[in-house]
Amino acid sequence: MAARRLPGSLPAVICAFLVLVLSATWAVTTWSEPAARATAPAENSPDSGGTPADVSPEADDDGDLPDDREITPFDTWHPAVGHLDKRLLKAVQEAARDARDDGIEFVVTSGWRSKEQQQRLLDEGIEKYGSLEKAREFVNTPEKSTHVSGKAVDIGPTDADDWLIRNGSAYGLCQVYANEMWHFELLTGPRGTCPALLNNAAG
Ligand SMILES: [Zn+2]
Missing domain, CATH: 3.30.1380.10 (Muramoyl-pentapeptide Carboxypeptidase; domain 2)
Incomplete structure (x- = not known):
């Protein structure tokens, strides 16, 4: 039973992983921008x-x-x-x-x-x-x-x-x-x- 459920849950795991990577990228870009601006003057x-x-x-x-x-x-x-x-x-x-x-x-x-x-x-x-x-x-x-x-x-x-x-x-x-x-x-x-x-x- 467990072996048959695994292929089904694999796409879900990949999806979750992608969401995680995308949000991490978003967070890095959003947070690094004001930091760069703050050091400019x-x-x-x-x-x-x-x-x-x-x-x-x-x-x-x-x-x-x-x-x-x-x-x-x-x-x-x-x-x-x-x-x-x-x-x-x-x-x-x-x-x-x-x-x-x-x-x-x-x-x-x-x-x-x-x-x-x-x-x-x-x-x-x-x-x-x-x-x-x-x-x-x-x-x-x-x-x-x-x-x-x-x-x-x-x-x-x-x-x-x-x-x-x-x-x-x-x-x-x-x-x-x-x-x-x-x-x-x-x-x-x-x-x-x-x-x-x-x-x-x-x-
Ligand atoms: Zn003077």
Whole structure:
């Protein structure tokens, strides 16, 4: 009896096996696709440096930062970060990685700015402080601003600034102005000595 039932059940076994193989194939394709997509934007991960070529064409090309999200030194898709001088960006990313080990997160509060944006900031400063002379203590002209040339970055919050003031020179990063604890430039070599602070952006 058992021998006569076997040929009958064989096609059923083959069918079941085929269904199993097909569903396994389906599962593999379906699950591997999002995984591949998730690893694609590696540019923004702390482990890879970005270049200006990564800047998204849709991003605001003014260097203006969005209000609704924080930008980190790894958000190279944003012009404020992506247009930074490559050596400065690399140094800031290295520092940000090490600061993270100390529980400190870097936020870019300003990076590269277009000439137009710098002029707007200066105009706002003149309005706020009443004169160009006073405004210049806080905002440079588009011609002189190291933000426009991509050689300056403003970092927040305060604990990140404290960390960078203490450890920045190990990466060549220096506070420049006594009245701006958030503004950093690459002014020395790794483990070098930072130049003396200037009083403000005007001096
Ligand atoms: Zn600045």
